[in-house]
Amino acid sequence: MKKIVVLTGAGISAESGLKTFRDSDGLWNNYSIYEVATPEAWKVNPQLVLDFYNQRRKELETVKPNAAHKALAKLESQFDVTVITQNVDNLHERGGSKNVLHLHGQLTQVRGEFSPNEIIELGANAIYLGERNSKGEQLRPNIVWFGEDVPMFENAVEICQSTDILLIIGTSLNVYPAAGLLEIVPLDCQVFLVDPRAEEIYTSRKCLTIIKKKAGTAVPALVENLLES
Helix, strand or coil: CCEEEEEECHHHHHCCCCCCCHHHCCEECCEEHHHHCCHHHHHHCHHHHHHHHHHHHHHHHCCCCCHHHHHHHHHHHCCEEEEEECCCCCHHHHCCCCCEEECCEEEEEEEECCEEEEEEECCCCCCCCCCECCCCCEEEEEECCCCCCCCCHHHHHHHHCCCCEEEEECCCCCCCCHHHHHHCCCCCCEEEEECCCCCHHHHHCCCEEEECCCHHHHHHHHHHHHHHC
């Protein structure tokens, strides 16, 4: 069975109606990335950070997987599929994908400040200052903030090294280390880049197809072609 790796970014979630930093020049509801998504922000104003992610959980409850999420799940009928996503929402899982690796953590999870491996499933609930884990540590979102290590990256590298097909959907590939995954896949790997903002710089790679369309339109068609090939 051939292997497919799907690398997704903010573009695929935006089509479900989720606000993203990407589509608003680094702002989300007038919050800067540096106010709510860095370790420094947590130290300066943890209440603001908690409020921000509490709001995002509420928003996540109001949206649904779109046609692209649902189409990707269909690939599992004929391929060994791993979705590697930079997104922190659960839309891939809700769309039917069984094997999803979250590079940047998950919005519906929390952990202690100093215990990254003790994960608590939170769902859509809020967390507040004073709520602690079993070790007495303040709970924080299980999100990889800017400036923090990406613990799942090594897993992603291992997966990409042996894939036959790579689908890149809704990401500009400007954020590292995730952007480096394109260079990890085998040279003969078929690569499909789906993004209306895709730049021609990616044409330097062989076996590459660029589809300058939104995911909701392009991915279902691409999936059907792969299933029929």
